[in-house]
Amino acid sequence: MTHHTSTSGVIYWFRNDLRLHDNPALQQAIALAQQRHTWLLPVYVHDTALQLTSPWGFVRTSAHRLAWTAMAVQDVSEQIAALGSQLLQVTGEPHEVLAELMTRLNASTLVCESIAAPFEEAHLQALQQRGLDVHTVWQSTLMAPQQLPFEPHDVPNEFSSFRRAVERHTFAPAKPVATVTHMPALPDRVALDAALEVASATGQHTTDHSAYAPLNDPRSAFPWSQPAFHGGERAALAHLAQYCSRGLPHTYKATRNGLYGADYSTKWSPWLATGALSARQAWAAIHAFEAQHGASDSTYWIGFELLWRDHFRWLHLKHGQRMYGPSGLSSAPLPPPSHNPRGFERWRTAQTGHALIDAGMRELNATGYSSNRLRQNLASFLIHDLRCDWRAGAAWFEAQLIDFDVYNNQGNWLYLSGRGTDPRGSRRFNPDKQAHDYDADGTYRELWR
Numbered sequence: 001m002t003h004h005t006s007t008s009g010v011i012y013w014f015r016n017d018l019r020l021h022d023n024p025a026l027q028q029a030i031a032l033a034q035q036r037h038t039w040l041l042p043v044y045v046h047d048t049a050l051q052l053t054s055p056w057g058f059v060r061t062s063a064h065r066l067a068w069t070a071m072a073v074q075d076v077s078e079q080i081a082a083l084g085s086q087l088l089q090v091t092g093e094p095h096e097v098l099a100e101l102m103t104r105l106n107a108s109t110l111v112c113e114s115i116a117a118p119f120e121e122a123h124l125q126a127l128q129q130r131g132l133d134v135h136t137v138w139q140s141t142l143m144a145p146q147q148l149p150f151e152p153h154d155v156p157n158e159f160s161s162f163r164r165a166v167e168r169h170t171f172a173p174a175k176p177v178a179t180v181t182h183m184p185a186l187p188d189r190v191a192l193d194a195a196l197e198v199a200s201a202t203g204q205h206t207t208d209h210s211a212y213a214p215l216n217d218p219r220s221a222f223p224w225s226q227p228a229f230h231g232g233e234r235a236a237l238a239h240l241a242q243y244c245s246r247g248l249p250h251t252y253k254a255t256r257n258g259l260y261g262a263d264y265s266t267k268w269s270p271w272l273a274t275g276a277l278s279a280r281q282a283w284a285a286i287h288a289f290e291a292q293h294g295a296s297d298s299t300y301w302i303g304f305e306l307l308w309r310d311h312f313r314w315l316h317l318k319h320g321q322r323m324y325g326p327s328g329l330s331s332a333p334l335p336p337p338s339h340n341p342r343g344f345e346r347w348r349t350a351q352t353g354h355a356l357i358d359a360g361m362r363e364l365n366a367t368g369y370s371s372n373r374l375r376q377n378l379a380s381f382l383i384h385d386l387r388c389d390w391r392a393g394a395a396w397f398e399a400q401l402i403d404f405d406v407y408n409n410q411g412n413w414l415y416l417s418g419r420g421t422d423p424r425g426s427r428r429f430n431p432d433k434q435a436h437d438y439d440a441d442g443t444y445r446e447l448w449r
């Protein structure tokens, strides 16, 4: 491990970008440390607020999600150690811990990716209010802001208009940046020891992974206790390679509405959520697949879905906090009553009495994953049949999903509530018809009975 005697170094804060490939923010932090001939300390903060109780009465983050994230952190930590550096893991409130670290180490700059969602932005505001120099990098969309055919804040509200504008403009995602193969030196030993004291003062600086053992449910559509689905960045890249080498991009469109099994959809989302996989890297792999095996409706459709992901990100930049209020982006009054706590409890505990919905909730609660088709049904049932506040459902998904992504979760719930940017307004799914169309022989309901 190499150390640097300079006192005024750079801290890199890993957020939802737990990877070394295609990580422009990390590359910028490295370049900054090199230009200034100083050290770089990579940090991950295990946010204690994630273990608080949500306003809806349950813990904000399930054991599944903690376990899944811990694997991504562990992978980055091992890879950074192999490059002669060290990932400092700290537990606490990010802005408190990072401010303390910056002071103790006399760090000049903190670099991290930007996340345009209220809870995440509050951390940065708190750091900036303390007068700290924080440099953020927007990096989680396929296209960089300057590649869009409009200002990011003027993104069309409707997905179809957004997609058409982007496609007319010859849609070309930014190229993934090179994988990090070199890390600058760490702060000198004395300073690092002081930083480690911060870590231990806040409770712990390494995560006890045994506390987060993933549940081994072989029925899961994302069987993440199996070696192929287990791990962070390296597992993600191996998964991406095998997804392409088995020719699955050519069958995606026909199978994407599946409910069970590992191959009906890409299964990228849990890795995209922690940032163990970059969307641009995933898209580049599909592009390479097309160059070798030809483009098809199916390969196009994978890009189409990734554009949904981008759209929800740009909508957050445009509308901010409004996406989080009870009325969402709609000016229509809320129909009374605005919530049904009993109905919510029945839904949450898989006791609605509807076989498809209850099976879906059992899978979600037992594994932290659910197919897109079921998510739509679960959300629709909660909002339109049980007449619950969509934000309670979004909070339950946030707690359970190992692929929880603030933009995608909020965007999809808002869309289904009819309070987002969907021109068709409310999206109610008829659960009986859905069971008939997508689980005609009852295999899925039987699997999760």
Ligand SMILES: Cc1cc2nc3c(=O)[nH]c(=O)nc-3n(C[C@H](O)[C@H](O)[C@H](O)COP(=O)(O)OP(=O)(O)OC[C@H]3O[C@@H](n4cnc5c(N)ncnc54)[C@H](O)[C@@H]3O)c2cc1C
Residues within 6 Å of the ligand: 256, 265, 266, 267, 268, 269, 270, 272, 273, 302, 305, 306, 308, 309, 312, 370, 371, 372, 373, 375, 376, 379, 397, 401, 403, 404, 405, 406, 408, 409, 410, 412, 413, 416
């Ligand atoms: C109520 C509700 C909540 C959701 N919450 C989340 C969430 O927290 N995190 C999350 O990543 N996705 C969420 N989704 C979107 C979608 O269900 C998942 O992205 C998808 O099921 C993940 O599996 P996959 O990677 O195999 O997807 P695939 O079908 O293989 O799609 C490939 C990728 O495209 C993107 N994508 C696909 N569908 C959507 C969509 N509807 N919206 C945005 N991006 C999409 C995802 O990044 C996905 O990994 C939600 C959907 C609904 C209806």
